[in-house]
Amino acid sequence: MTQPEPFELFALKYACHTGRRGADNFVGADIHEAGEDLFYYVWVARRSDRLFVIDTGFGEAAARARGRELVSRPAQALEKLGVRVREVEDVVLTHLHYDHAGTLADFPRACFHLQAGEAAYATGPCMCHSFLRHPFDVEDVVGFVRLNFAGRITFHEEVDELADGLTVHRTGGHTGGLQVVRVWTRRGHVVIASDATHLYANYRDNLVFPAVYHVGELLDGYRTIRRLADSDDHVIPGHDPAVMRLYPAPAPELEGIAVRLDVPPRER
Template identity: 75%
Template structure:
């Protein structure tokens, strides 16, 4: 049997949100001893000799201003630090359609986009009549997605799909109804880009859901799915935890604080 070529795997930090309390990060976060963690915002890249996948497209300056987030670098500029031209990227995985994961779609003018069909139904269906459920979406991003669908550039998936030898998509739901995670084969084994299946390490490790949630039961069940898919807890990459930047090394010294490699073992803190 031919060995699977491992992917290089990177996280690129493009924005942050500071001043958060415990109640902002945990559904039961009313304990005064809970310390709120900042959120870092990431896009990810899985790359090898034959394929390159960008995972999520982040948000731009308009969303940052509207939602009080600090945009540090446009996501397309972030992946350019790895020598990747967003306009020429062929494949983009959208973990879900929330504003911070599916903005700036226009920067990826050659890509086809991979999304769970359940997420498209959710983001354009009756649940969007509820202000609390539509709040994490940006209507212009969703309209942009619909236009891409009419242009034939959306590839829909149903629960589990293989995009390449060594890269599969898995629907977990919970945070958003069609949330999906990416399982990626790397030189250190199977790593799972969890995205918002767990915002922080503390969410899944302590079984404490993040407050922005569509279905709490599915979110909790998703923690077990992450563990089943990953080689260990150290192979699960949360969607917004600042610790990711401390645990993993940059691919080059000049990228420290902006890009880290996830295909190597994390250091101990």
């Protein structure tokens, strides 16, 4: 069987959050211990015939409201990689939290790919609970609804193929319909895990990130991403600063902005 053309795969850092405690990242951690910083990423999978942006990050207003440092608006980081944002046709939204589904208007031609269960979760009875709705920005959700009425949302159920070599898989857990993206690259199948595992330590040590909807699904999701990836080194967590250290920049001028994920990581 002929393999499809591999995708180039990139992570782009657009924001960070410093000064976190261990308990901010792991349920049950000592509240007095310092914790790992969080980096905020969007991802790009591209090859000669297709280009997918994975998640759209957040903008200036959300950064101010939530005390995050915005390094650059995601669209600006993508343009530096050579992605013409206003011409992007496919965007995968792993879920609708503020840091993954903001700045939707920066992609005026895109079709957005989302799990149907995530739309139901973000607009349904669970949003009556402040703990569950806190990671959402209501304006982002309203923007998503407007896009749906405009015919620009494609809904997926559990597992779906968006292109030869690129599939989406629902894991849930962190949200009601979180999905991960499995991408065929020159080094094999890489999984953009997004918030199925915020940090490497979450899935490697079976630790739960405190922002969670269903703990059982979250823990089961760790098994799913291991099964989908060719190895642990083929799993890319959603917020770990180590990603920027482990993988090389695609060009010197992109140092600290973007890294290639379709090559093996450096030694840990």
